[in-house]
Amino acid sequence: MDQTGEMVNKKRISESTIHRLSLYFRALSQLERENNETVSSKELAKREKLTPAQVRKDLSFFGSFGTRGLGYPVVELKNKIAAILGIDRSWKVALVGVGNIGSALVGYKEFTKQGFQIVKLFDNDQRKIGSNHKGIEVSDIDNIKEELTESDIELVILAVPAAVAQFVIDDVVRAGVKAILNFAPINLKVPDDIYLRNENMSMELEYLSFAMVNNHTPRKVR
Amino acid sequence: MDQTGEMVNKKRISESTIHRLSLYFRALSQLERENNETVSSKELAKREKLTPAQVRKDLSFFGSFGTRGLGYPVVELKNKIAAILGIDRSWKVALVGVGNIGSALVGYKEFTKQGFQIVKLFDNDQRKIGSNHKGIEVSDIDNIKEELTESDIELVILAVPAAVAQFVIDDVVRAGVKAILNFAPINLKVPDDIYLRNENMSMELEYLSFAMVNNHTPRKVR
DNA sequence: ATAATTTTGTGAAGCATTTCACATATTTGG
DNA sequence: CCAAATATGTGAAATGCTTCACAAAATTAT
Numbered sequence: 186m187d188q189t190g191e192m193v194n195k196k197r198i199s200e201s202t203i204h205r206l207s208l209y210f211r212a213l214s215q216l217e218r219e220n221n222e223t224v225s226s227k228e229l230a231k232r233e234k235l236t237p238a239q240v241r242k243d244l245s246f247f248g249s250f251g252t253r254g255l256g257y258p259v260v261e262l263k264n265k266i267a268a269i270l271g272i273d274r275s276w277k278v279a280l281v282g283v284g285n286i287g288s289a290l291v292g293y294k295e296f297t298k299q300g301f302q303i304v305k306l307f308d309n310d311q312r313k314i315g316s317n318h319k320g321i322e323v324s325d326i327d328n329i330k331e332e333l334t335e336s337d338i339e340l341v342i343l344a345v346p347a348a349v350a351q352f353v354i355d356d357v358v359r360a361g362v363k364a365i366l367n368f369a370p371i372n373l374k375v376p377d378d379i380y381l382r383n384e385n386m387s388m389e390l391e392y393l394s395f396a397m398v399n400n401h402t403p404r405k406v407r
Numbered sequence: 408m409d410q411t412g413e414m415v416n417k418k419r420i421s422e423s424t425i426h427r428l429s430l431y432f433r434a435l436s437q438l439e440r441e442n443n444e445t446v447s448s449k450e451l452a453k454r455e456k457l458t459p460a461q462v463r464k465d466l467s468f469f470g471s472f473g474t475r476g477l478g479y480p481v482v483e484l485k486n487k488i489a490a491i492l493g494i495d496r497s498w499k500v501a502l503v504g505v506g507n508i509g510s511a512l513v514g515y516k517e518f519t520k521q522g523f524q525i526v527k528l529f530d531n532d533q534r535k536i537g538s539n540h541k542g543i544e545v546s547d548i549d550n551i552k553e554e555l556t557e558s559d560i561e562l563v564i565l566a567v568p569a570a571v572a573q574f575v576i577d578d579v580v581r582a583g584v585k586a587i588l589n590f591a592p593i594n595l596k597v598p599d600d601i602y603l604r605n606e607n608m609s610m611e612l613e614y615l616s617f618a619m620v621n622n623h624t625p626r627k628v629r
Numbered sequence: 630a631t632a633a634t635t636t637t638g639t640g641a642a643g644c645a646t647t648t649c650a651c652a653t654a655t656t657t658g659g
Numbered sequence: 660c661c662a663a664a665t666a667t668g669t670g671a672a673a674t675g676c677t678t679c680a681c682a683a684a685a686t687t688a689t
Contacts, residue, residue, distance in 0.1 A: 271620030289511030398493030
């Protein structure tokens with residue numbers, strides 16, 4: 186921020202940096218459980234298979250959080266990163282598609298831990314509608330636009346078959362939701378102001394397959 | 408290859424390129440279903456939100472598959488990419504941890520479609536051991552080293568709690584498995600010759616959260 | 630048959646990201 | 660209190676990745 190309070194010179198933060206913040210957050214949570222007061226960029230890097238320079242550079246985009254000669258204060262840095270990532274609050278999430286993948290995600294503890302609370306479920310299967318998953322009743326997907334519009338849900342996870350994903354996402358967008366995580370293996374079209382991310386679980390398996398078949402040397406983990 | 412028959416000058420193919428090959432494969436499968444004989448880099452790019460130059464450059468690392476003025480032959484290119492990715496064959500996969508995420512993965516059709524066949528399940532829960540999931544009996548995780556060693560399984564998916572993931576992966580590595588896909592949110596230590604990839608589903612949610620809180624402009628999907 | 634059009638394949642240029650290296654600040658040890 | 664050690668923060672260099680731009684090749688239209 187400059188004197189006017191405006192965020193000036195907001196350097197374009199790379200996607201990789203953001204993903205690494207998630208890793209730092211995870212490592213810091215562990216360091217906190219181990220009762221460490223401080224941590225050096227060296228140790229933090231080691232815990233996530235990165236380089237110390239990378240850690241320092243990443244953090245430097247957001248401020249200077251460390252003390253020379255000492256390192257970073259674990260809890261404080263963890264909280265700072267949480268604030269940067271926006272996980273210092275809770276997010277209400279709707280999950281669409283209570284099938285194979287969907288039902289797994291309803292009970293996925295990591296989401297809850299990071300503040301993502303699944304509070305609404307949708308499906309189109311009459312046998313599922315009205316049923317209860319982990320304490321949440323499944324709503325009819327036909328009402329999704331209305332129900333999402335009326336709710337304070339800001340984030341939607343899509344776990345429906347690829348064949349219907351575009352129709353569903355259109356409704357979700359019409360309901361005013363701005364952030365969507367898609368598990369269907371298809372490239373969905375959304376307006377420019379929607380944040381859409383894809384989770385493609387086969388991709389990493391394919392990477393492993395490629396690596397094995399080609400004796401691919403760089404094995405840096407993601 | 409040079410005169411000695413050694414693969415020389417094997418350009419380091421980037422991780423991003425490999426991931427995009429997965430996207431091309433997906434798009435080409437769709438184009439095949441739509442009965443397209445050929446496809447241009449422009450169209451292929453459009454279908455996966457990339458640039459035509461990117462598509463051509465990626466493919467050029469592996470050969471020249473197209474015809475100037477015409478484009479790429481859909482089926483042929485699809486097969487070539489499958490061969491590059493090593494998914495022109497089937498892979499026998501073991502899944503460890505038949506819990507929340509694990510059970511979802513057993514029935515995940517995308518894996519099967521790409522040739523990844525889950526043929527063995529392991530868990531440490533007595534109630535699960537011996538039970539049947541999608542036609543596969545759950546084995547006792549205590550025997551994992553022996554059972555994997557005796558099998559022809561080359562790929563393991565880890566879907567166990569973070570707290571035990573390191574112990575389990577140690578056994579998997581001792582059994583001679585060289586490629587592992589880990590779903591536990593923890594950085595696992597493995598020898599240098601093991602291919603380990605991590606699937607961290609919270610990461611993309613955190614990216615969405617970051618984007619929303621910071622009005623992050625670049626919304627290129629992954 | 631020829632011209633106009635399309636589209637690939639690829640060096641080179643342009644950008645972006647990572648790593649280096651070091652001045653600076655702080656702590657620790659004697 | 661001073662010297663040695665530690666560790667950050669950051670420009671600059673190095674590396675890596677993407678886009679540009681165009682010659683070459685093939686197709687399509689006339």
